[in-house]
Amino acid sequence: MTQFNEAELTDAVIGSFDQTPDARARFLLQELVKSLHDYVRKTNLTFEEWGAAIDFLTRTGQTCTASRQEFILLSDVLGVSMLVDAVNHRDRAGATETTVLGPFYVGEHRVTPHGTDISASLKGEKMFVQARVTDLAGVPLAGATVDVWHADDEGFYDSQRPSYESEGPSSRARFITNSDGRFFFRTILPCSYPIPTDGPVGQMILQTKRHPMRPAHVHFLVAAEGHEPLVTHVFIAGDDYLDSDVVFGVKDDLIAQVEQRSDPVMPDGKLASGPWYLMTYDFRMKPGAGVAPRPLGTIVPEPV
Ligand SMILES: [Fe+2]
Structure with a gap:
């Protein structure tokens, strides 16, 4: 069993995404881990505060409907x-x-x-x-x-x-x-x-x-x-x-x-x-290409 100190933990989680096939997805996930871990260290986040954040995000998701985002x-x-x-x-x-x-x-x-x-x-x-x-x-x-x-x-x-x-x-x-x-x-x-x-x-x-x-x-x-x-x-x-x-x-x-x-x-x-x-x-209008955002409720989830 491997155990990590604070700094090693961040490196281990970043490294755990090394095999992500899509390079951009790998980059985004690894940078997200870096920023989140930095935030926790910088703020000395307490269990209570972490729990409140989870609760807030849970309620944010539960508030979403087909016509509310x-x-x-x-x-x-x-x-x-x-x-x-x-x-x-x-x-x-x-x-x-x-x-x-x-x-x-x-x-x-x-x-x-x-x-x-x-x-x-x-x-x-x-x-x-x-x-x-x-x-x-x-x-x-x-x-x-x-x-x-x-x-x-x-x-x-x-x-x-x-x-x-x-x-x-x-x-x-x-x-x-x-x-x-x-x-x-x-x-x-x-x-x-x-x-x-x-x-x-x-x-x-x-x-x-x-x-x-x-x-x-x-x-x-x-x-x-x-x-x-x-x-x-x-x-x-x-x-x-x-x-x-x-x-x-x-x-x-x-x-x-x-x-x-x-x-x-x-x-x-x-x-x-x-x-x-x-x-x-x-x-x-600026010349170029791009896809206009689709209205809420018409977005079909990607097949997994
Ligand atoms: Fe508006």
């Missing part, structure tokens, strides 16, 4: 999601900035005609969104797929509502850009919202005296042939939480001035029923 939320509030985003998008000169996918990309993005009011059944202030998808030189990209989703004016996504199962999606849709790279739709002005605080991640945020708020935004996932998929948000200028987003997702380039308008006619020539807001944004 507590682990993505955990990654988001620890800044891991934005760090993964950063190390994978180091060279985006001229292209629209990226940000977190978030835990509410749950599918049901049906192709929808331009101009549709995607929040028709919701109360809230009316907003018209007009956008264009181009390459880095400003050449319009026709036929690009654009998934959009956002919270309602009480700060909830449709998938957080009990009615989601029976009534289906709201405030989420898919648009296909026209020959000029444009798409447009109607919706309501989203508001800043707290991440869910009824699960272990939100509870941890409250217990550590962080606030749980995200500044108001609309999510966009743009996919155009010959270009890297773009996962981003457009934030609304003036929001109180732009400087302290709980998931660290704000970038200056992604903040849009959303103006209140009283024009009787909206940009697509249809009459307005009262005051409305106008969001305008142009997405610049």
